[in-house]
Amino acid sequence: MKKQKVYDICIVGSGAGAAPIAYELSKAGKKVIVLEKGKYYHKEDMNKDEIAVSRRDKFIPSLQDEFHEITTYDSEGKSESTTSYDSSWNFFNGSLVGGSSNLMSGYFHRLKPKDFTLLSSYGKIEGANVVDWPISYQELEPYYDKVEKIVGVSGEVVHHSTLEPRSSKKFPYPKTWEHPITRWIDSAAEKLHYEIIPTPRAILPYDALGRSGCSYSNFCGSYGCATDAKSSARAALIDKAVLYGCEVQTDAFVYKLEHNAQGVITHADYYDTQKKSHTIKAKIFVVAAQAIESVRLLRNSSSKLHPNGLGNNSNQLGKNLIFSAGGSGEGTFNYDTLTQKQSDALKIRGAFVNRSSQQWYEYQEDGKTLKGGTIDFLFEHANPVARAMSQVYDGDDLVWGERLLEKVHHKIARSKTLNFEVFNDWLATDKCFVSQSKLKDKWGVNVANIHLYGHPHDIKVGEFLAQKGVDILKALGAEDIEYTISSAPPPNLVAGGCRFGNDKKSSVLDKNCKVHDIDNLYVSDASFMPTGGSVPYTWTIYANSFRVADVILKNFG
Amino acid sequence: MKKSRRKFIIYASTIFLSQPLFAGYAKKINILKEPYQSAFILYKDLFEIKKGIIYELHALFFEEIHPPKVVELNSIAYFAGVLADERIMKSSREYLVKGFTWLDETAIELYTKKYIHLQYSQRQKVLEHINALEWGDDWLYRIMSYYFESMLCSPVYGANINKVGWKWLEYEPGFPQPKKV
Numbered sequence: 001m002k003k004q005k006v007y008d009i010c011i012v013g014s015g016a017g018a019a020p021i022a023y024e025l026s027k028a029g030k031k032v033i034v035l036e037k038g039k040y041y042h043k044e045d046m047n048k049d050e051i052a053v054s055r056r057d058k059f060i061p062s063l064q065d066e067f068h069e070i071t072t073y074d075s076e077g078k079s080e081s082t083t084s085y086d087s088s089w090n091f092f093n094g095s096l097v098g099g100s101s102n103l104m105s106g107y108f109h110r111l112k113p114k115d116f117t118l119l120s121s122y123g124k125i126e127g128a129n130v131v132d133w134p135i136s137y138q139e140l141e142p143y144y145d146k147v148e149k150i151v152g153v154s155g156e157v158v159h160h161s162t163l164e165p166r167s168s169k170k171f172p173y174p175k176t177w178e179h180p181i182t183r184w185i186d187s188a189a190e191k192l193h194y195e196i197i198p199t200p201r202a203i204l205p206y207d208a209l210g211r212s213g214c215s216y217s218n219f220c221g222s223y224g225c226a227t228d229a230k231s232s233a234r235a236a237l238i239d240k241a242v243l244y245g246c247e248v249q250t251d252a253f254v255y256k257l258e259h260n261a262q263g264v265i266t267h268a269d270y271y272d273t274q275k276k277s278h279t280i281k282a283k284i285f286v287v288a289a290q291a292i293e294s295v296r297l298l299r300n301s302s303s304k305l306h307p308n309g310l311g312n313n314s315n316q317l318g319k320n321l322i323f324s325a326g327g328s329g330e331g332t333f334n335y336d337t338l339t340q341k342q343s344d345a346l347k348i349r350g351a352f353v354n355r356s357s358q359q360w361y362e363y364q365e366d367g368k369t370l371k372g373g374t375i376d377f378l379f380e381h382a383n384p385v386a387r388a389m390s391q392v393y394d395g396d397d398l399v400w401g402e403r404l405l406e407k408v409h410h411k412i413a414r415s416k417t418l419n420f421e422v423f424n425d426w427l428a429t430d431k432c433f434v435s436q437s438k439l440k441d442k443w444g445v446n447v448a449n450i451h452l453y454g455h456p457h458d459i460k461v462g463e464f465l466a467q468k469g470v471d472i473l474k475a476l477g478a479e480d481i482e483y484t485i486s487s488a489p490p491p492n493l494v495a496g497g498c499r500f501g502n503d504k505k506s507s508v509l510d511k512n513c514k515v516h517d518i519d520n521l522y523v524s525d526a527s528f529m530p531t532g533g534s535v536p537y538t539w540t541i542y543a544n545s546f547r548v549a550d551v552i553l554k555n556f557g
Numbered sequence: 558m559k560k561s562r563r564k565f566i567i568y569a570s571t572i573f574l575s576q577p578l579f580a581g582y583a584k585k586i587n588i589l590k591e592p593y594q595s596a597f598i599l600y601k602d603l604f605e606i607k608k609g610i611i612y613e614l615h616a617l618f619f620e621e622i623h624p625p626k627v628v629e630l631n632s633i634a635y636f637a638g639v640l641a642d643e644r645i646m647k648s649s650r651e652y653l654v655k656g657f658t659w660l661d662e663t664a665i666e667l668y669t670k671k672y673i674h675l676q677y678s679q680r681q682k683v684l685e686h687i688n689a690l691e692w693g694d695d696w697l698y699r700i701m702s703y704y705f706e707s708m709l710c711s712p713v714y715g716a717n718i719n720k721v722g723w724k725w726l727e728y729e730p731g732f733p734q735p736k737k738v
Contacts, residue, residue: 056645058644215732384722392698397688398701412728
């Protein structure tokens with residue numbers, strides 16, 4: 001009988017938390033296998049088909065087959081549950097090689113030093129589980145820098161009030177082509193004495209790193225990149241890891257990790273599309289299936305030795321799930337109120353609105369310093385069906401016929417909407433977590449139950465930041481300005497559930513993202529994050545995964 | 558008074574779904590003949606584009622290629638495609654079909670005639686009536702979403718013929734566009 005291959009390392013998932021480890025270890029000559037539930041799409045597969053990609057969710061599983069149980073709390077604190085298929089509330093963000101990084105917009109911000117010391121810097125908040133990280137910004141900085149160079153980040157470094165320390169003076173790639181509205185935003189901010197900065201992007205402006213430059217297709221977020229200019233985990237790292245010998249097993253849904261009598265993880269079990277079970281043996285395992293699914297896998301891998309799941313000896317697995325708090329706002333420019341030159345400028349498509357503000361990353365209120373956040377500016381997504389459907393209600397009433405068509409025509413042909421997005425800390429609480437549901441998916445495997453709760457403080461900070469966004473839209477002369485700040489979680493900005501920390505009793509992972517008490521199991525997606533900072537997470541996930549790759553390589557000796 | 562039949566029908570339809578309702582495209586079209594006709598009229602009511610500002614602005618364009626017919630007809634074909642699309646939950650597709658039955662039930666209740674046999678003003682009243690109901694609001698929203706899909710999708714889907722919807726909205730798609738569905 002043929003002896004089964006034993007890999008040096010088996011990685012579950014292929015996104016931003018997985019790919020740096022696959023890349024670095026393959027490059028170092030290790031035998032690496034990546035198990036990915038989705039398919040291996042390449043740039044040639046990435047067209048701009050709104051129906052397939054956005055309306056039918058081509059890159060996520062069918063909610064008939066795979067889903068989550070979702071538990072929320074009403075105003076009296078009573079919990080109620082629904083499912084993804086009943087509510088159309090989807091927490092899958094990208095089941096394909098490279099994961100959801102394929103579909104990101106690529107706003108790349110680093111965390112700032114105080115994000116690593118949230119408790120020490122800003123103090124306790126009632127009802128929230130605020131902590132400091134077990135590592136400092138200085139420890140992660142070299143890896144942020146590495147991401148800029150290896151994964152590819154473009155932009156312009158300007159001095160500003162909250163600029164974090166950098167080991168490289170400049171970004172390795174200059175900023176992408178910018179839309180004329182960036183100059184309008186700069187002027188409006190100047191009048192208000194607000195500080196606006198160029199937004200770094202995980203997008204290459206020209207051919208580099210063996211990838212083509214941006215084609216400015218006007219369809220970036222939610223879509224895969226047709227040139228590989230976007231620094232997805234697939235284009236930037238997995239494709240290259242494969243050249244170094246990394247194996248990628250697609251259509252592989254990992255449902256259990258098994259260990260021997262000594263507690264050493266020995267193999268991963270996965271189902272293929274025909275629900276045939278397969279086993280992969282390896283010396284080291286890394287789980288990076290995105291926060292909710294990683295918790296689910298560890299929970300479903302319970303055994304006599306770990307009756308509540310791997311990494312759950314202190315009952316911390318799944319706790320302190322976080323998202324990005326905040327919301328968004330918008331203002332509209334009507335072409336018939338602008339000069340021809342202005343409306344022609346607004347009609348330019350494809351160029352990026354590389355502008356954001358971090359002036360209020362912390363701010364003063366009633367003599368106290370509060371943690372604030374980031375405001376990013378962007379045009380409303382170009383998807384036409386989504387824009388048309390945004391017009392079907394007048395207040396609470398559906399409209400149809402001429403009235404509707406006039407609204408739709410105005411929305412798409414005769415105006416342009418500028419949005420802003422607010423990112424602030426989603427405070428971890430005891431009420432926001434992942435547990436094991438009794439419901440089972442098409443594989444017959446227990447799904448995750450996502451318990452959702454937003455701390456009121458998150459709303460307060462979000463409101464403060466949104467007002468600043470509104471100020472800028474007003475100064476720009478936009479009309480119909482509105483914004484929404486809520487405790488509804490953005491499913492694509494999820495972290496926590498496997499906190500890292502120095503105390504085994506209050507964390508799942510050690511400071512190197514190794515599961516406490518299991519010597520050969522790491523978790524390297526965003527689930528390690530005990531607090532989320534006030535920026536999108538992807539740059540930090542990439543950086544931490546490069547850091548964990550170094551730890552694992554050292555352990556190999 | 559608002560009422561919710563959606564949940565009921567979604568649960569009920571799980572029973573129907575064990576039947577081979579969507580087994581074959583030709584068979585499905587036959588089975589759905591009545592809703593198919595209702596859909597034709599409903600689209601016409603919901604998206605009357607022969608009058609008003611839109612028509613005034615684009616009269617020449619519309620006259621040249623007779624877009625109301627083209628858009629409507631291909632919206633209906635697109636709707637049939639929606640009912641066969643496995644990426645849409647079967648229960649949701651069943652719900653779309655059932656909505657047409659309820660539409661007729663409401664028309665009979667108000668005017669003793671099926672929806673397609675009503676005058677334009679009566680049909681508007683029926684729409685207003687169901688719009689005040691929870692299921693009706695939800696169902697009309699879904700119908701509208703598929704209408705706009707048919708108007709604004711890539712022409713590879715068989716709708717938005719000659720890019721008529723894109724031209725009307727002066728919309729430039731992103732590239733590359735799909736070469737097949």
